[in-house]
Amino acid sequence: MSKKQLRLGAFIMPTGHHIAAWRHPGSQADSGITIDHYIEVAKTAERGLFDQVFVADSPGIWHQGDDESFSRQGRVSHFEPVTLWAALSAVTQHIGFVATASTTYEDPFLLARKFASLDHISKGRAAWNVVTTSAEAVYGNFGLDAHPDPATRYERAHEFVDVVKGLWDSFEDDAFSRNKETGVYFDPQKLHKLNHVGKHLKVSGPLNIERPPQGHPVIVQAGSSEDGKELAAATAEAIFTAWTSLAEAQAFYADVKRRLPKYGRTPDQLLVLPGISPVVGRTQEEADAKWAALQKLIHPSVGLGTLAPFWPLDELQKWDLDAPPPYYPEPPKGINSRAHVVIELARREKYTIRQLYEYLAGARGHLVVVGTPAKIADTIQEWFENGAADGFNVMPPVLPESLNDFVDLVIPELQRRGLFRTAYEGTTLRENLGLARPESRYANVKKVA
Numbered sequence: 001m002s003k004k005q006l007r008l009g010a011f012i013m014p015t016g017h018h019i020a021a022w023r024h025p026g027s028q029a030d031s032g033i034t035i036d037h038y039i040e041v042a043k044t045a046e047r048g049l050f051d052q053v054f055v056a057d058s059p060g061i062w063h064q065g066d067d068e069s070f071s072r073q074g075r076v077s078h079f080e081p082v083t084l085w086a087a088l089s090a091v092t093q094h095i096g097f098v099a100t101a102s103t104t105y106e107d108p109f110l111l112a113r114k115f116a117s118l119d120h121i122s123k124g125r126a127a128w129n130v131v132t133t134s135a136e137a138v139y140g141n142f143g144l145d146a147h148p149d150p151a152t153r154y155e156r157a158h159e160f161v162d163v164v165k166g167l168w169d170s171f172e173d174d175a176f177s178r179n180k181e182t183g184v185y186f187d188p189q190k191l192h193k194l195n196h197v198g199k200h201l202k203v204s205g206p207l208n209i210e211r212p213p214q215g216h217p218v219i220v221q222a223g224s225s226e227d228g229k230e231l232a233a234a235t236a237e238a239i240f241t242a243w244t245s246l247a248e249a250q251a252f253y254a255d256v257k258r259r260l261p262k263y264g265r266t267p268d269q270l271l272v273l274p275g276i277s278p279v280v281g282r283t284q285e286e287a288d289a290k291w292a293a294l295q296k297l298i299h300p301s302v303g304l305g306t307l308a309p310f311w312p313l314d315e316l317q318k319w320d321l322d323a324p325p326p327y328y329p330e331p332p333k334g335i336n337s338r339a340h341v342v343i344e345l346a347r348r349e350k351y352t353i354r355q356l357y358e359y360l361a362g363a364r365g366h367l368v369v370v371g372t373p374a375k376i377a378d379t380i381q382e383w384f385e386n387g388a389a390d391g392f393n394v395m396p397p398v399l400p401e402s403l404n405d406f407v408d409l410v411i412p413e414l415q416r417r418g419l420f421r422t423a424y425e426g427t428t429l430r431e432n433l434g435l436a437r438p439e440s441r442y443a444n445v446k447k448v449a
Contacts, residue, residue: 280376
């Protein structure tokens with residue numbers, strides 16, 4: 001086995017990542033609210049020895065494009081992730097669970113409590129995907145008059161994460177004796193109020209649940225803007241990102257890793273996990289046929305809807321689908337970092353509008369690889385061994401079919417190459433990711449004293 005091992009997460013959309021997956025005969029159209037579907041998918045990922053499963057989430061409805069395209073979206077109804085993962089932890093043993101929660105629209109005390117609860121329920125398999133929420137259409141759900149600007153959101157996020165970590169440390173690890181003979185349940189001297197007063201937050205604490213099994217649930221961050229990279233360098237233990245070329249991925253990898261020393265951290269304390277959407281066939285012809293069948297299911301209005309977030313100032317309905325999209329050296333202010341990836345992809349590959357949305361239909365700007373298990377493993381190995389990734393967030397185009405294909409065909413190929421585990425290393429997500437369990441901030445104070 002290689003000394004360094006590949007990390008793999010399964011990034012789950014209800015019917016799959018392809019924009020038209022819900023129309024595919026191999027998917028279940030109502031899987032977004034079908035618990036049996038998620039049980040099957042989680043168990044498949046665990047059978048494949050994945051480190052974790054992840055679902056994207058937003059505190060508002062996902063809406064891209066006009067009503068015509070909106071009516072054809074298959075992702076408008078889906079479970080809240082912490083609730084979902086709590087249920088799935090009862091039917092799995094090893095796989096970790098990454099839930100998205102917003103630092104802009106959630107309360108730090110409630111968030112800390114529910115993620116600590118999930119870590120206890122899952123026996124140490126919880127992770128928090130920290131997002132600041134880029135969607136403009138969310139603020140009205142929370143009684144606000146406007147969506148905060150990016151700088152404000154990220155400033156709040158740094159403070160928010162620190163507060164949540166402080167709340168997780170409310171009880172020291174050995175605070176609870178639960179001694180029936182003496183009648184002493186816990187030591188009040190090992191309970192600490194946070195008493196945080198900051199620019200954006202005021203939280204007294206303590207949390208009303210003991211320290212999580214992992215110390216802190218694993219912190220994940222998704223975002224590749226300058227602010228996002230800085231937040232990841234300061235707080236995250238894994239970062240989800242999207243790139244379509246090896247060179248871009250290498251540049252991002254080097255950039256985010258060299259930011260870590262500023263925060264007293266080492267490169268192995270942050271895992272970089274780009275997205276990859278594999279269309280697997282036993283032959284290239286079979287893989288191409290699977291991809292073509294999916295592409296035929298894309299309605300043009302839905303295709304244009306996938307481009308709407310990246311060209312928000314344009315009237316997309318007036319575009320010639322067989323012409324190239326407008327080129328902007330820099331996306332309009334306030335648009336998320338994915339826009340740069342998409343605009344550069346269109347320019348580099350000389351895509352027409354139709355070709356671009358057909359590519360994005362698969363994985364919204366993440367890497368799509370159509371081919372045999374060996375071809376997909378080649379791409380994974382190239383990125384992994386050449387400073388572009390510590391692992392991947394695998395994004396199955398259609399569920400459950402595409403995840404089954406990956407587990408049955410690609411995982412054995414990665415194992416044969418010595419790149420991926422043949423058994424789980426531990427019982428917690430941290431152990432399986434090779435991440436240390438953080439000490440309580442109060443334990444460090446005692447050592448100094």
